Amino acid sequence: MTGGRDEIEALIALMARLPGLGPRSARRAVLHLISKRTQLMGPLAEAMAGVARTARECARCGNISTAPICEICEDPKRATGEICVIEDVADLWAMERGHAFKGRYHVLGGTLSALDAIGPEDLRIPDLLERVAAEGISEVILALNATVEGQTTAHYIAEALEGRGVTVTSLAQGVPIGGELDYLDDGTIQAALRARKAF
């Protein structure tokens, strides 16, 4: 339509493939970028190209890294004999924000799903079993989402680890800090009641 419109349309189409952006919000984002060409669009394009060039998956745990083995895996202070199993890198970042876990991670890359034909071999489950043996792991903490798929996957891993001399634990379920009972779903209240503790 207008000069360079094809180029701009191509950019909008690419932006619309980001999660959380549709065709309309991608258009708005691109217009905003164009209006902030030097302050935002140039630096963003450069940062994106840089990360695209250097980012890769840690060969050991699946975390995102610029090195073959990520900094967490390379950090000798984190060799605690504990592995925390999470679904994806977003969950790893969430755990790290909590500053509570000092061991290493293992990113599954999803959950088992009969519907989507995702079996253990499609996730990093065989790698996890190997690591447990090779790294002398004493505890595997299953920090999978409290969804049906997450819990199915947790049960599968717990069974696979049976008899390998490793303790398998999972995150506690209960009332979130600052949570109001009135706004919690019935399942959470039931789980919190079952797991009640002496006050």
Added chain:
Amino acid sequence: MTGGRDEIEALIALMARLPGLGPRSARRAVLHLISKRTQLMGPLAEAMAGVARTARECARCGNISTAPICEICEDPKRATGEICVIEDVADLWAMERGHAFKGRYHVLGGTLSALDAIGPEDLRIPDLLERVAAEGISEVILALNATVEGQTTAHYIAEALEGRGVTVTSLAQGVPIGGELDYLDDGTIQAALRARKAF
């Protein structure tokens, strides 16, 4: 934290400045980009750098273009003597999607606002008055948003054009195509009733 984490954090911070993305959705978008490094992230970075390098405002109408004068302004078939005045480039694109207007555009770059201290000189209003004289314009179509600011700006422009031998019109207001009366606001129903036509 992890290898290259600073670089990734910097990218997330830039992404979070896009309209419609917050810190959390920017993080999700960046993780998605990293998981699709070659198919999506690389091409997106390249497209963005290309548009950042070439996109500029048309010196005549304010449309986005890669040339000093945009394709619509350069198109001799569109020299109809009609100028359609819109607030921003998103509105120009919306008009073009309608395929109904065959003249040229004038992008104001916003609306008058006493609150934000935006006066006529901060918009492309003086340029519009010049163009009306220089290009022998017979009709100015005000396609400003049906908001208080849009309508204030429309009235200001209509007054400024008075006595210059140009017809000033505005988009019709009424029931949108496919619109159900029950879901329309009172103002729209009142406007549609006032502007009723013989059936």
